[in-house]
Each structure stands twice: as C-alpha cells, then as structure tokens.
Amino acid sequence: MKPKLLLLFLLVCSSLLFSQEYIFGKVATELGDKLPDAVIINMRTDEKIVSDRDGNFMIAAKNGDEIRVLKNTYERFVQKVSSENFLKPLNVTLSKAPYLIEEIELAFQATGNLKKDVKSLDPPKRVVALNSSLNSYMMTPLTEVAPKLSTPSAFAPRDLRSGQMTLIGINTESIVSTVSKLFGKNREQLTTANYAETQEFYRRIKNTVDLTFYTSQGWDEEEIDRFLIYADQTYSLAKKYRNNFNIIAISWDMKLAYKEYIKTRKVRS
Known part of the structure; x- marks a missing residue:
C-alpha cells in the first residue's frame, strides 16, 4: 500500500512541476528604448527578477497572478495575468514619473510704500562691495609697461626724407653744377638698336x-x-x-x- 501512495505522490508533484507556466516579455520606454535592470515581481509568489540589457525577462506565473514592473524614475506598471499572456510576449512600456520642484518662497512682500519697496530691490551689500572693489581696481594705473604697437623696420614705409640734407648756407649753384657734371659723364647715351x-x-x-x-x-x-x-x-x-x-x-x-x-x-x- 505504501509504495502505491508514494508513486501517487510523485505523480502529483511531477504534474504540478510540469504544469508551471512562464511569461515572457520586454520592458521599454515610451520612445521605444530598451530598459535594462527593471524589476519584475509576481505578487503571489513574491518572485523577483531583473530584465537583461535588452529589456527581456521571463517569470513564472499562473492565470490571475498580479505582475508588477518597477524602475527608478519611472511609473509603476501593473498587469493581471490572463491566458493571452502565455500565448504572446508581454510588452511593458514605462512612462517617466513626474517629479516635484522644491517650493520657492518669495521673501519680498510689497508694502505699498514706494520708498521702502525700492530699497528692498537694491542689490546685497556684498555685491555692492565687490563691484566697488572691481571699479577701483580698474581705475588703478598699470604698474607694468603696456606693449606698444609698432611696425618692424623691414615692413615700415619708405622714408623719403632719409639721406637728405639741408641746403641752407651752401652754394646751391655749385652743387647743381657738380651733380650735373657727375651724371653727365656716367650716363650712357641711348642709341637705336639694329x-x-x-x-x-x-x-x-x-x-x-x-x-x-x-x-x-x-x-x-x-x-x-x-x-x-x-x-x-x-x-x-x-x-x-x-x-x-x-x-x-x-x-x-x-x-x-x-x-x-x-x-x-x-x-x-
């Protein structure tokens, strides 16, 4: 009798083992980008798995189980398992979760008195002091010699007055006659070429x-x-x-x- 009961128990366990079904799916963003490291949880069995680098996952489930998909900075996804989920992949699309901006408190409150309200709009004392020090620094004369813009002698324009001398106190007639005699001797007379x-x-x-x-x-x-x-x-x-x-x-x-x-x-x- 005992061997029959043992055999029956093994048959039941094997049927339960082989009756286990799996859901295959993929996690992506609203733009279609793959989402790795998303956490997929079966709330009935508390089984947790993580999607691979391509967003693919596989988890054991039964009809009626609740599957949740979690990812930091994204909205949570919840899906009730149905018979259709065993026939085709479960494509999960996660949307970006909204985040709250820290509340900003406006310290200034208008009193209605124009003179008081205008003073409250003045820059802080530290800013005023910094601007004052910068202005005084800019007005301070330079301690170093500033470079001067000059043209190199090789590129300087030709000085037409260089080499000239004053003729005051000199007999200009003698100079003209001397120069004319000098150039008259050395100047070659042009002739027509044959x-x-x-x-x-x-x-x-x-x-x-x-x-x-x-x-x-x-x-x-x-x-x-x-x-x-x-x-x-x-x-x-x-x-x-x-x-x-x-x-x-x-x-x-x-x-x-x-x-x-x-x-x-x-x-x-």
Whole structure:
C-alpha cells in the first residue's frame, strides 16, 4: 500500500512541476528604448527578477497572478495575468514619473510704500562691495609697461626724407653744377638698336622674362612675337634695355603695352 501512495505522490508533484507556466516579455520606454535592470515581481509568489540589457525577462506565473514592473524614475506598471499572456510576449512600456520642484518662497512682500519697496530691490551689500572693489581696481594705473604697437623696420614705409640734407648756407649753384657734371659723364647715351641687336633682345626676353601670363591667355609663340614687336615699337624696349637688361623694368613696360595691345586686337576683330 505504501509504495502505491508514494508513486501517487510523485505523480502529483511531477504534474504540478510540469504544469508551471512562464511569461515572457520586454520592458521599454515610451520612445521605444530598451530598459535594462527593471524589476519584475509576481505578487503571489513574491518572485523577483531583473530584465537583461535588452529589456527581456521571463517569470513564472499562473492565470490571475498580479505582475508588477518597477524602475527608478519611472511609473509603476501593473498587469493581471490572463491566458493571452502565455500565448504572446508581454510588452511593458514605462512612462517617466513626474517629479516635484522644491517650493520657492518669495521673501519680498510689497508694502505699498514706494520708498521702502525700492530699497528692498537694491542689490546685497556684498555685491555692492565687490563691484566697488572691481571699479577701483580698474581705475588703478598699470604698474607694468603696456606693449606698444609698432611696425618692424623691414615692413615700415619708405622714408623719403632719409639721406637728405639741408641746403641752407651752401652754394646751391655749385652743387647743381657738380651733380650735373657727375651724371653727365656716367650716363650712357641711348642709341637705336639694329636688326641683329633687336632679334637678340627678343630672344633674351623669351628665355629670361616670365611669360606665363601671356601664355595663359592662349597666346602661341607667333602671337607673343607679334606682341613683342608692338611693345618694342611703342615703348622702345630694345633701345632702353638691350645693354642694361632690367627684367623688372621690362616686365612693367610690357604690361603697359599689353593694355594698349588688347584694345588694338579688339578693334581688329
């Protein structure tokens, strides 16, 4: 008889054990963000579990049990278990709990007397003292030499008066005659260049002067030769620079000639 009772007891326990059901679900915010570490409680069995990092949970329950979901700073969620909860996941959405702002007491109370009320609106004595000390500090003269804004000598404008001397008390006629004799001896008299000198001067320009500005205009070598002839005829380049090849002066005269040359090209076209 005893073995039969023991077998019956085991069958009942096993049926009770295997009849245990579980609810699966997920906890999230109103915006759909996952809520980890939310506490899920079965109020009948007092079983407590915590949702994982994705908000998922699983808890044992029966039909009619009360399930509560708690999370700090969120409203509590309560759900009565029904048969539908065993068929599909229980999606729990927690809303942010409202919080109270500390009450602010207004110390100032108007009396109706304008003179008294205006005085109460004055800044505190500490603020007045601080502003006074700051004003006195700002009015104190500097103890250190303030830096001065100056232009480096390398970038300073050219002093046109440098190297000059006063002519008071000096015979200006003798100075003028001396300077004219000095420059008259050393100044080279310009002569017209012949054909060979002119061609050599053109070749030297094309080999020495930077002509990228003209080539960027789409000019070929023939157009550049035409322009050199025009510039030479207009500004006497070969006459002035064939013996004293000054690249800066030549480039400047060529730019002046370019402005006039472009006008002639437009007229012709």
